[in-house]
Amino acid sequence: MTSTLKIGDVTFSKIPRVLIAKPGLDGHDRGAKYVAKALRDAGMEVIYTGIRQTPEDIAAAAVQEDVDIVGLSLLSGAHNELFPRVVQALKSRGGADIPVFGGGIIPDADFADLKRAGICAIFTPGARIDDIVREIHGILES
């Protein structure tokens, strides 16, 4: 691909892996589980870590599981604080290369800041599941 190939450089095909996690205090995980199942049906390996996870829990799991993307679901409104903290925690564990997307009740006004904080895509309650899967697939291939 590039002209800087080193001796040990290899490429391989892999089944994409996704971590779906719920930071924060709300216990509503229907949306998260729905997305998890849709991604599984699209042929991905999905790890769901359950509700009320700290950003550190999520980052540690993402790194150990070597996921290709992390999805955060949050309905409590703390996304502006918690999503960027997950991105930071990933960075400190060597997972800066793992993209993070978010879902939940997120006002349009917050999008720009979240993107600036490293959130690669945001899905709000009206989003169609096919579109979500397609967009995630696109991110995984880029």
Next chain:
Amino acid sequence: MLVRRSLDLNSLASQISGDTVLEGVEPWASRVRALSKALSLLENDPWLATRFLQHPALAKLSTNARVVGLTGLPGAGKSTLTNLIVGRLRKLGKSVAVLAVDPSSTDTGGAVLGDRIRMQDHFCDPQVYIRSMGSRGALGGVSRATRGAIRLIGLLGYDYILVETVGIGQSESEIVSIADTTTLVLMPNSGDDIQLMKAGVLQMADVYVVNKCDLSNPQRMLSELRANSEARGRGNEWTPPVLATSAAEQQGLDEFVDALQKHAEYEHDHPEGRAIKRKRVQTEIATNLLFILEREVQKMVAQVPDAEVNAVQAGQLPAMVVANRLFTEAFAMVQQGKIEKNST
């Protein structure tokens, strides 16, 4: 669904060994990150992984991990028990890795890997490593990559590696040939299910656990298993213990950990135990050899002339004749040194 990924095997190997450290990352976290990436390579490209495992930076490391398998009926409480056992081992000062295998969908290859959700106590403990794996079509309760994964994880020096298999019903179980100690987890009312279970694990487990004893009376199950285990132990040094646990009420866990430790001592200290361990190592060599051969076999079969395949298809030529010819020719080539060393 597949995506392409690139890796630099040299930096990956030296990050695993700790010779180099990812910028801005703690040394241990950097090793863990590299290990995780290497496990993905192993799961997705076993051939590249074979090469990788021989990398000089890794060859100087060795593993001394005790491998404990937890197998048993679906929903028996394997993950919940694993979580608690990890906690007990941590209190004893041991570092622990968990490999948790869940079934993959046969048509999409996708999976929801749900074991980890029961192990939340340990996500942030740097001395605990948890990795979920899809079975990816393998039928023995583990995936093809499980053995290699144990090897790689062991290189980071974990004291214990717990392997939770896919819940087994009537399938074969490979875990007995992989784990140092195999634990079979059942429930008080599993009587009917174990009748259907292939003799394999039922006859070969090193420790039996009847979990969920808070839900119903385990006495019948326990005495059936004890009879089975005493019959096996007769004339041997190891009589597989049969334990009653409740993960929900945290009962029987000290006995469980104790049994694991006793079994480890038996394998270290007793000639009979050492012989069993040795046999397992030989099986592991054989399994790896078969893996290499399988690929050579596929290459050879792809080169059989159409005319010959047609003749077999038309019933004019026995497949065994072709196979025999291929084998004889290949063997001659090996003797002449014409097959490259570890060709890729």
